[in-house]
Amino acid sequence: METQALRRDAVGIDQVVKVYGEGASAVTALKGVSLSIADNEFFTLLGPSGCGKTTLLRIIAGFEQVSGGRVFLFGEEIEQLPPNRRPVNTVFQHYALFPHMTVEENIAFGLRRLKRSDTEVKKRVGEMMEIVRLSGFAGRRPGQLSGGQQQRVALARALAPQPKILLLDEPLSALDLKLRQQMRLELKQIQENTGITFIFVTHDQEEALAMSDRIAVMSQGEVQQLGTAEDVYERPSNRFVADFIGDTNLIEATVLGEDGPDRRRCRTAQGLELTASGSGDPGQMVHLSIRPERISLVAGIGGSGTPCTIDRIIYLGTNRQVLVRLADGAPLTLLVPNTSGSTLEPGSAATISVAPGAARQLRD
Amino acid sequence: MASPQRHDLKRYPGFGAVTWACIVLLYAPMLVIMIYSFNELRSITTWGGFSFAWYLKALNNPQLHSATFNSVVVALVAATLGTILALCAALAMTRGRQLKHQSASFALLNLPLMVPEIVTAIGSLVFFLAIGIQLGLSTIIIAHTVFCIPFAYLPIAARLQGLEGYFEEAARDLYATRWETFRYVTLPLTMPGIISGYMLAFIVSLDDFIITNMVAGPGATTLPMAIYGMVRTGFTPEINAISTMMLLVSALFVSASYLISRRGASS
Amino acid sequence: MAALIATGNSQQESAAGLTARQRGLLLLPALLAIAIFLVLPLGFILVYSFLTKGTYGGVVWEFSLAAYEQFLFERDLFTDELVFHASYLQIYGRSVLQALVATIACLAIGFPTAYYIATRPAAQRNMWVFLITVPYWVNLLIRTVSMLFIIRDEGPLNSILLGIGLISEPIRLAYTDFAIGLGLVYSYLPFMVLPIYAAIERFDFRLVEAGHDLYADRWTILRQIIVPLTRPGIVAGSLLVFIPSLGSFIAPDLLGGGKNLMIGNTIALQFQSSRNWPFGSAAAVILLTLVLIVLVLFARRAQQAAAEQGRQ
Numbered sequence: 011m012e013t014q015a016l017r018r019d020a021v022g023i024d025q026v027v028k029v030y031g032e033g034a035s036a037v038t039a040l041k042g043v044s045l046s047i048a049d050n051e052f053f054t055l056l057g058p059s060g061c062g063k064t065t066l067l068r069i070i071a072g073f074e075q076v077s078g079g080r081v082f083l084f085g086e087e088i089e090q091l092p093p094n095r096r097p098v099n100t101v102f103q104h105y106a107l108f109p110h111m112t113v114e115e116n117i118a119f120g121l122r123r124l125k126r127s128d129t130e131v132k133k134r135v136g137e138m139m140e141i142v143r144l145s146g147f148a149g150r151r152p153g154q155l156s157g158g159q160q161q162r163v164a165l166a167r168a169l170a171p172q173p174k175i176l177l178l179d180e181p182l183s184a185l186d187l188k189l190r191q192q193m194r195l196e197l198k199q200i201q202e203n204t205g206i207t208f209i210f211v212t213h214d215q216e217e218a219l220a221m222s223d224r225i226a227v228m229s230q231g232e233v234q235q236l237g238t239a240e241d242v243y244e245r246p247s248n249r250f251v252a253d254f255i256g257d258t259n260l261i262e263a264t265v266l267g268e269d270g271p272d273r274r275r276c277r278t279a280q281g282l283e284l285t286a287s288g289s290g291d292p293g294q295m296v297h298l299s300i301r302p303e304r305i306s307l308v309a310g311i312g313g314s315g316t317p318c319t320i321d322r323i324i325y326l327g328t329n330r331q332v333l334v335r336l337a338d339g340a341p342l343t344l345l346v347p348n349t350s351g352s353t354l355e356p357g358s359a360a361t362i363s364v365a366p367g368a369a370r371q372l373r374d
Numbered sequence: 375m376a377s378p379q380r381h382d383l384k385r386y387p388g389f390g391a392v393t394w395a396c397i398v399l400l401y402a403p404m405l406v407i408m409i410y411s412f413n414e415l416r417s418i419t420t421w422g423g424f425s426f427a428w429y430l431k432a433l434n435n436p437q438l439h440s441a442t443f444n445s446v447v448v449a450l451v452a453a454t455l456g457t458i459l460a461l462c463a464a465l466a467m468t469r470g471r472q473l474k475h476q477s478a479s480f481a482l483l484n485l486p487l488m489v490p491e492i493v494t495a496i497g498s499l500v501f502f503l504a505i506g507i508q509l510g511l512s513t514i515i516i517a518h519t520v521f522c523i524p525f526a527y528l529p530i531a532a533r534l535q536g537l538e539g540y541f542e543e544a545a546r547d548l549y550a551t552r553w554e555t556f557r558y559v560t561l562p563l564t565m566p567g568i569i570s571g572y573m574l575a576f577i578v579s580l581d582d583f584i585i586t587n588m589v590a591g592p593g594a595t596t597l598p599m600a601i602y603g604m605v606r607t608g609f610t611p612e613i614n615a616i617s618t619m620m621l622l623v624s625a626l627f628v629s630a631s632y633l634i635s636r637r638g639a640s641s
Numbered sequence: 642m643a644a645l646i647a648t649g650n651s652q653q654e655s656a657a658g659l660t661a662r663q664r665g666l667l668l669l670p671a672l673l674a675i676a677i678f679l680v681l682p683l684g685f686i687l688v689y690s691f692l693t694k695g696t697y698g699g700v701v702w703e704f705s706l707a708a709y710e711q712f713l714f715e716r717d718l719f720t721d722e723l724v725f726h727a728s729y730l731q732i733y734g735r736s737v738l739q740a741l742v743a744t745i746a747c748l749a750i751g752f753p754t755a756y757y758i759a760t761r762p763a764a765q766r767n768m769w770v771f772l773i774t775v776p777y778w779v780n781l782l783i784r785t786v787s788m789l790f791i792i793r794d795e796g797p798l799n800s801i802l803l804g805i806g807l808i809s810e811p812i813r814l815a816y817t818d819f820a821i822g823l824g825l826v827y828s829y830l831p832f833m834v835l836p837i838y839a840a841i842e843r844f845d846f847r848l849v850e851a852g853h854d855l856y857a858d859r860w861t862i863l864r865q866i867i868v869p870l871t872r873p874g875i876v877a878g879s880l881l882v883f884i885p886s887l888g889s890f891i892a893p894d895l896l897g898g899g900k901n902l903m904i905g906n907t908i909a910l911q912f913q914s915s916r917n918w919p920f921g922s923a924a925a926v927i928l929l930t931l932v933l934i935v936l937v938l939f940a941r942r943a944q945q946a947a948a949e950q951g952r953q
């Protein structure tokens with residue numbers, strides 16, 4: 011990555027390696043990660059637990075030293091800066107609210123350390139409590155708040171000193187579903203209003219898709235794909251990303267021939283013929299991903315589709331997940347809208363057809 | 375109808391009775407001595423009516439005054455020094471990854487608890503005489519400080535171990551310097567441990583007889599030494615009165631530390 | 642020494658923002674205080690035990706094994722021959738026995754007590770623990786004095802027994818070996834109860850239900866389930882009673898009837914009226930060795946037990 015490019019970014023991460031421990035017990039948490047995060051961006055690190063998200067965040071915050079590579083903040087290399095000298099604040103995974111201080115004292119903590127005047131601290135704390143809608147709770151201790159309220163205090167405390175960059179480590183994971191969905195919106199709004207760069211860590215793909223400007227999908231200490239929500243969902247670059255983000259059918263197929271630039275006619279092992287985006291010479295084995303909602307289903311046999319048998323129907327509310335078997339018994343998962351008067355029955359015959367462009371070839 | 379107790383699988387017959395016997399064993403001697411401290415008569419056996427006479431006598435005994443003064447000074451200084459040393463050691467041992475000699479350091483910190491008191495006592499005596507330190511209050515304070523360390527260390531370290539590192543990280547994240555982090559986060563959150571460690575050290579120092587008696591030298595007498603001397607020369611009800619007062623001081627201490635630890639646990 | 646303790650990258654900060662070097666510096670004062678004022682004195686004792694006794698106390702810097710000889714032999718005044726005598730061995734034997742008996746008695750009282758407390762409703766437990774803890778905070782000397790007070794010939798215990806006609810003349814309790822044992826139990830009983838209580842409180846009582854489900858009766862369950870699983874607490878409590886009992890001074894001194902009653906008194910005596918420092922040092926070295934052996938044995942067993950648990 012160009013050092014020149016890194017200088018323009020809010021955060022530049024260049025070939026960062028992190029090894030915990032020594033000798034036989036050494037764990038490599040990051041294996042050469044490079045990222046550039048623009049100013050004012052809502053950037054998400056998404057990946058399964060243990061893939062190194064927290065480690066990367068802690069390196070940016072200054073709690074861990076890199077084993078290799080460089081980290082830049084607005085073009086400055088920050089290796090030598092202790093956490094208290096970085097214009098970065100963190101919303102910790104378990105909030106880390108100071109239990110011996112009130113809500114007000116917690117929020118004021120950073121401002122006091124920055125030696126802001128009493129009037130300014132007071133004003134700013136009031137503003138923050140209003141933003142996170144906790145105005146009546148100034149004198150409470152963290153132990154007297156609900157999980158959602160604690161989460162908002164943690165957010166207010168980290169925002170109060172007006173950092174250039176806010177790091178959020180799975181801040182919503184401890185909340186229940188309704189609250190989580192509501193907080194997604196609020197977080198996004200706060201990010202847009204303040205213009206602070208958010209680096210948001212989550213293992214919840216839905217969360218990542220809903221909020222992020224860009225997402226870095228991580229696995230085992232490496233960035234697997236970097237792109238917008240649409241990029242990573244519609245155009246997963248490899249099997250891991252396709253599998254991790256959303257549900258998908260992973261199918262092996264053989265390339266039959268060209269069907270336009272970057273389009274190939276393929277036949278799956280089950281004899282399903284379709285056009286997939288990708289490359290390859292005829293006869294080559296490839297992996298395809300087909301999203302369940304991109305396969306349509308009609309009851310009964312007929313038309314141009316492929317016949318199948320309905321195995322099981324799972325009711326999901328808005329949608330129904332339908333598990334079908336093709337003629338040779340190979341399974342496939344479909345997602346169909348839950349329209350009323352549907353005549354689908356387990357055991358009955360049906361016909362599926364794959365929308366053009368739905369199948370994508372994947373790298374390993 | 376079977377009584378519900380017969381179905382309580384956890385219950386063992388007789389355990390309750392043993393518990394009550396245990397309480398009686400622990401408290402009866404102290405209660406008796408308290409009651410007899412109000413006995414008008416010099417006789418230890420017969421009750422001659424209620425009186426504060428022995429308290430007055432004890433409170434007016436000038437030897438006891440200086441012994442009490444010495445004991446309190448020694449306990450204050452030794453507990454303070456011991457707690458400071460223990461706090462520093464506990465910070466070093468708990469804040470961060472394992473040190474290179476962590477388990478050896480831990481063993482050394484707890485050594486004063488392992489060595490029988492009488493051995494520590496004569497060891498200190500021999501050592502102080504050998505290197506030519508004048509026996510007196512200062513040698514008592516040195517010896518007490520050393521054996522106060524583990525008593526203060528254990529509750530402080532326990533508290534620090536329970537204190538997750540992320541509070542301190544949060545403080546550093548919010549622009550606190552190392553010192554501010556310690557001052558505003560680590561120290562207040564460790565305070566319940568420090569207070570109970572200090573009180574434990576204070577009581578243990580106030581309590582000590584064996585080591586004190588060896589390293590005191592001729593001039594310095596502490597309260598336990600004075601009481602021991604009185605018991606050796608003959609049992610008078612005055613001893614009952616002194617004992618009762620010391621019992622009450624101890625009870626006050628326990629109650630205070632109990633309340634503090636409960637407050638600490640709830641926060 | 643700080644550099645010795647420091648590990649890895651000395652620039653690396655810990656959570657509190659302390660570098661390994663700073664942590665070494667923080668640890669140093671406490672370690673030095675203990676090394677200088679406890680370990681060094683123990684070294685002095687070891688050296689003194691091999692020196693010659695001075696006439697008015699103190700030592701003469703001349704190597705001698707006399708102190709250790711004195712344990713087993715007596716020098717005949719006239720023939721200057723060494724004659725075997727067992728009185729010091731007896732003191733050690735009696736001390737070990739007293740400490741053992743006190744430990745067993747404490748266990749017999751302490752286990753049921755700890756169990757009973759641990760099975761009370763949670764709200765009551767704190768109060769019980771508080772009751773057991775209070776005596777621990779009370780001056781040991783005063784507690785021993787109060788025990789002496791009630792068991793004296795003319796003390797309240799005898800007057801009550803006489804009064805209800807159970808005995809016709811006072812029974813001699815004070816200044817006996819029994820009194821020493823009683824004093825030791827009284828002194829160290831809380832040390833037994835508290836660790837066992839902690840172990841039982843963590844014990845998962847669903848195992849008791851499982852045991853009953855498999856047709857075990859109460860006492861089988863106690864022997865085969867509860868005791869084995871709370872053994873660490875029982876062992877800790879036993880050590881906490883046995884070790885201070887072995888080296889005790891106050892209980893034998895005030896409650897016992899003689900001078901050379903237990904090891905602790907023997908040692909103290911050598912530095913007071915007897916003025917035989919090498920012998921007192923040797924006695925202390927032997928006591929310390931006994932204690933170390935007990936501790937090492939138990940630590941070994943605890944390690945083995947932990948390893949076995951790990952394998953399971």
Ligand SMILES: Nc1ncnc2c1ncn2[C@@H]1O[C@H](COP(=O)(O)OP(=O)(O)O)[C@@H](O)[C@H]1O
Pocket residue numbers: 030031037038039057058059060061062063064065066
């Ligand atoms: N302090 C540490 N010491 C040793 N290994 C660690 C430490 N912190 C994290 N790891 C290891 O590094 C890897 C990445 O951890 P982490 O960054 O916490 O992942 P995530 O936040 O994505 O769940 C994991 O394998 C974890 O076990």
Ligand SMILES: [Mg+2]
Pocket residue numbers: 060063064065
């Ligand atoms: Mg994490």
